[in-house]
Amino acid sequence: MSFFVDKNGYYGQFGGAFIPELLYPNIKELEDNYLKILESDSFKKEFKELLDNYVGRPTPLYLAKRLSKKYGAKVYLKREDLNHTGAHKINNTIGQILVAKQLGKKRIIAETGAGQHGVATATVCALMDLECIVFMGEVDIKRQAPNVARMKMLGATVVPAKSGSKTLKDATNEAIRDWIGNPEDTYYLIGSVVGPHPYPDMVARLQSIISKEIKEQLLVQTGNENPDMIIACVGGGSNAAGAFYHYLDTKNVQLIAVEAAGLGVHSGQSAATSQLGDVGVLHGSKTILMQDKYGQVIEPYSISAGLDYPGIGPLHAFLHERERAVFMNATDQEALDAAYELTKIEGIIPALESAHALAVLPKMKFTTGQVVVVNLSGRGDKDLETYITHLKDE
Numbered sequence: 001m002s003f004f005v006d007k008n009g010y011y012g013q014f015g016g017a018f019i020p021e022l023l024y025p026n027i028k029e030l031e032d033n034y035l036k037i038l039e040s041d042s043f044k045k046e047f048k049e050l051l052d053n054y055v056g057r058p059t060p061l062y063l064a065k066r067l068s069k070k071y072g073a074k075v076y077l078k079r080e081d082l083n084h085t086g087a088h089k090i091n092n093t094i095g096q097i098l099v100a101k102q103l104g105k106k107r108i109i110a111e112t113g114a115g116q117h118g119v120a121t122a123t124v125c126a127l128m129d130l131e132c133i134v135f136m137g138e139v140d141i142k143r144q145a146p147n148v149a150r151m152k153m154l155g156a157t158v159v160p161a162k163s164g165s166k167t168l169k170d171a172t173n174e175a176i177r178d179w180i181g182n183p184e185d186t187y188y189l190i191g192s193v194v195g196p197h198p199y200p201d202m203v204a205r206l207q208s209i210i211s212k213e214i215k216e217q218l219l220v221q222t223g224n225e226n227p228d229m230i231i232a233c234v235g236g237g238s239n240a241a242g243a244f245y246h247y248l249d250t251k252n253v254q255l256i257a258v259e260a261a262g263l264g265v266h267s268g269q270s271a272a273t274s275q276l277g278d279v280g281v282l283h284g285s286k287t288i289l290m291q292d293k294y295g296q297v298i299e300p301y302s303i304s305a306g307l308d309y310p311g312i313g314p315l316h317a318f319l320h321e322r323e324r325a326v327f328m329n330a331t332d333q334e335a336l337d338a339a340y341e342l343t344k345i346e347g348i349i350p351a352l353e354s355a356h357a358l359a360v361l362p363k364m365k366f367t368t369g370q371v372v373v374v375n376l377s378g379r380g381d382k383d384l385e386t387y388i389t390h391l392k393d394e
């Protein structure tokens, strides 16, 4: 069985391109060109140069000794938090801005939840001198204020999404609406492995640098390029897709995807899509999403803006259906506890999203010497206010 996209843009039953007719030419143009561009020597050279010298790759793979001692395994952290702009999102935006330039696009639009993808998009637009418009839910604009300020300083226009739960899903709806209105000159720079084909595949390929480096670094540090387990949080699923990518066919590497359970999976305030959702179409692809019996999207909730999304990308829907990945979840409180713990015992303040991945460590039973990689997708600067507020309540 292949876990990679097939020639029609599907992962098993999931994926495809369910889009309004007005967008067919855009999607067709991207579909016809993305592999040619990604596989060209000039793209590979420029992408690598920017990742090495602008983003700061390779990011370290750090053996967290005190964390390892506590949980009885060798816990390695893949330090995506050390990337320029503070998260894995920049890997994807560097790649897609080069694609947009090749396609001759002048206006870039993006959606953002935690603001990390918005900041990463505004950054590459500043770098390439392109107009940038970022759609962001009103609730997220409030809870991720530092990132809103950064986007504005970088020259982006931030447009509030005021419908629904005023979070990532609603920002995505607004971005799609804008794209339908401006199909000619505009490139939609999607921030996760979601959306119509070829976006999920393109974003997974651009993020696959994460598992490429993990392999090389583990080989040097342990003599074996395969860990026993990789743990990553899943909003749309791009950091997880990147961390899993080069291990998808290596069956003895266990893949753990962690969703946000909010106030509890069955509390009505959750974003644990794989537990609560079923098959449907969301933002242009067939996937698993949280919906009511009429097919209306159920508003998600998580303390973490980046995981506050009612769907998962089609690759993850397939990994879940075929049980290639184990889907776990962590509540707001468990994520907060994990963030405080990492800060205290390793001196690293993680993003709230990444804290969800760390939060499953206490739920696992490891055997001594097991090698576990946690993808630390981002840093916690943007979440300081939330951390400080909740610390007072502790």
Ligand SMILES: Cc1ncc(COP(=O)(O)O)c(C=O)c1O
Residues within 6 Å of the ligand: 087, 088, 113, 114, 115, 116, 117, 191, 192, 193, 233, 234, 235, 236, 237, 238, 239, 240, 305, 306, 307, 351, 353, 354, 377, 378, 379
């Ligand atoms: C630090 C961080 N991790 C994870 C995510 C979730 O996105 P994805 O599932 O695409 O990696 C986000 C989204 O904004 C993020 O900022």
